[in-house]
Amino acid sequence: xxxxxxxxxxxxxxxxxxxxxxxxxxxxxxxxxxxxxxxxxxxxxxxxxxxxxxxxxxxxxxxxxxxxxxxxxxxxxxxxxxxxxxxxxxxxxxxxxxxxxxxxxxxxxxxxxxxxx
Amino acid sequence: xxxxxxxxxxxxxxxxxxxxxxxxxxxxxxxxxxxxxxxxxxxxxxxxxxxxxxxxxxxxxxxxxxxxxxxxxxxxxxxxxxxxxxxxxxxxxxxxxxxxxxxxxxxxxxx
Numbered sequence: 001x002x003x004x005x006x007x008x009x010x011x012x013x014x015x016x017x018x019x020x021x022x023x024x025x026x027x028x029x030x031x032x033x034x035x036x037x038x039x040x041x042x043x044x045x046x047x048x049x050x051x052x053x054x055x056x057x058x059x060x061x062x063x064x065x066x067x068x069x070x071x072x073x074x075x076x077x078x079x080x081x082x083x084x085x086x087x088x089x090x091x092x093x094x095x096x097x098x099x100x101x102x103x104x105x106x107x108x109x110x111x112x113x114x115x116x117x
Numbered sequence: 118x119x120x121x122x123x124x125x126x127x128x129x130x131x132x133x134x135x136x137x138x139x140x141x142x143x144x145x146x147x148x149x150x151x152x153x154x155x156x157x158x159x160x161x162x163x164x165x166x167x168x169x170x171x172x173x174x175x176x177x178x179x180x181x182x183x184x185x186x187x188x189x190x191x192x193x194x195x196x197x198x199x200x201x202x203x204x205x206x207x208x209x210x211x212x213x214x215x216x217x218x219x220x221x222x223x224x225x226x227x228x
Contacts, residue, residue: 002163032214043204044161044218057213093160097214104214105151108160 001027004096006109013084014117020080021112023094029074030096034106035067038091050077084116119144119207126223135192137222139205142186147209150181150188155202155221164190164203192224200226 003026013019023033031052036044048069049057056069068080077096081088091113095106122140129135141150149168153161165172165179167188172179178191192199202221208214 004160006160034215036218043220046215046217049213049215091158095160103149103166104208105163105166106208106214106216107163108153111158111160113158 002096002098002105002107003027004094004107004109006092006094006112008112009110010113010115012115012117015085016083018080018082019084019114020078021092021094021114023077023079023096023109025075025096025098025107028096028098030077030098031074032097033071033077034095034097035069035077035079036093036095038093038111044093047079052077081114084114086116089114089116119148120217121205121207121219123203123205123219123222125220126225128225128227129195130227131196132194135195135199135224135226137190137192137203137205137224138187139190140187141205141207144185144207145209148185148207149209150179150185151206151208151216152177152179152188152190153204153206154199155204161204195224195226197226197228200224 005024007022033050035047038044050071052071058064071077093111095108119141151166152164155161167179180189204221206216208216
């Protein structure tokens with residue numbers, strides 16, 4: 001199997017606070033994980049690539065100081081939305097890359113609904 | 118990263134076979150093709166992945182012609198619960214396995 005979990009599933013916070021979202025690969029190790037954001041009725045947008053033991057790689061237009069990513073182990077990556085504002089309200093989804101004999105596949109978590117008041 | 122083009126939406130009836138075709142004209146040699154299914158407020162679910170010819174698993178088949186410029190996801194005997202958005206993606210190890218999501222295809226299955 002290839003199961004990826006996220007915690008929390010939903011979070012509501014006040015403007016100006018920071019929120020941490022965890023992404024875990026439960027039954028495989030993942031050197032690489034990805035973070036996406038999805039707004040209502042839109043497709044997923046890649047935010048950054050999280051690499052175990054090294055700095056994350058951010059997509060153009062994504063503020064690295066606002067979206068802090070830490071990939072401290074082969075099964076856990078965290079995304080911290082710092083000083084959240086209402087425009088950061090979105091559905092955040094992570095994926096973990098499972099590599100096996102040349103077939104690399106991303107498996108996605110269930111997503112985290114962030115609402116900033 | 119190769120760009121993909123899919124129909125915006127498709128309608129079908131329960132019990133029918135559904136084929137969703139995706140074009141990826143500038144697919145590179147190392148690129149593989151992956152299809153995902155997404156329900157509202159959930160993360161995408163892996164359906165099938167292939168590189169060439171035909172791949173089949175317990176839920177779908179993936180047909181890839183020799184030139185690999187397109188691929189077709191085949192869902193046998195769909196049910197109402199197959200109503201979802203289906204994404205075709207192309208990615209390769211060389212680009213860090215990044216996947217760029219397009220708009221996807223909204224499949225509506227009717228009774």
